[in-house]
Amino acid sequence: MNDAFIDYEYKGSKKRKPMRREERAAQFQSFDALSGHKEEIAEESRLTNELISLAKDKEIEIEENLKQLLKDNSKKALFVYFEKDGRKSGGSYKNVMSSIRKIDSLKKTIRLESEVCITLDNLIDVQIQNEAE
Numbered sequence: 001m002n003d004a005f006i007d008y009e010y011k012g013s014k015k016r017k018p019m020r021r022e023e024r025a026a027q028f029q030s031f032d033a034l035s036g037h038k039e040e041i042a043e044e045s046r047l048t049n050e051l052i053s054l055a056k057d058k059e060i061e062i063e064e065n066l067k068q069l070l071k072d073n074s075k076k077a078l079f080v081y082f083e084k085d086g087r088k089s090g091g092s093y094k095n096v097m098s099s100i101r102k103i104d105s106l107k108k109t110i111r112l113e114s115e116v117c118i119t120l121d122n123l124i125d126v127q128i129q130n131e132a133e
Contacts, residue, residue: 048090051082051122058125065126066110069100079110080125081118093124 012018054062069075076099084091098114108120 043087046088048085048088049082049092050090052124054124062123062126065128066100066103068128069126070103073099075099076129078125078127078129079112079116079118079123080127082122082124084122097129 065077069077076097079096079098081094081096082091083094096112096114096116098112098116101111101113103110110118110120110123112118
């Protein structure tokens with residue numbers, strides 16, 4: 001009985017047209033069963049910092065420096081602030097050298113000339129720069 005099938009000529013399907021060679025080969029290509037897995041591992045291993053609490057004397061120092069900068073808008077300062085991470089808990093500390101454009105006491109933010117906006121609660125340090133620096 002098997003001999004009958006050996007000489008049988010296959011005429012193809014009447015319902016479907018034959019696949020192109022590229023389409024047929026694509027069925028057997030390997031695939032990433034865990035798509036996005038490498039990206040998730042990289043994201044999980046990325047380190048973030050927690051916001052530190054400032055001592056009362058440091059808060060007073062920052063407040064005094066901000067008052068000085070508001071009196072003289074031409075002075076620049078190094079602002080150290082905490083920026084929350086958009087994907088994970090925590091964040092990172094940033095430094096920016098700029099002068100103050102405006103302080104919004106309702107929103108509790110500082111807008112710098114460099115277009116950076118800092119929340120006052122996230123401000124860690126303000127170091128006024130001397131004219132020679």
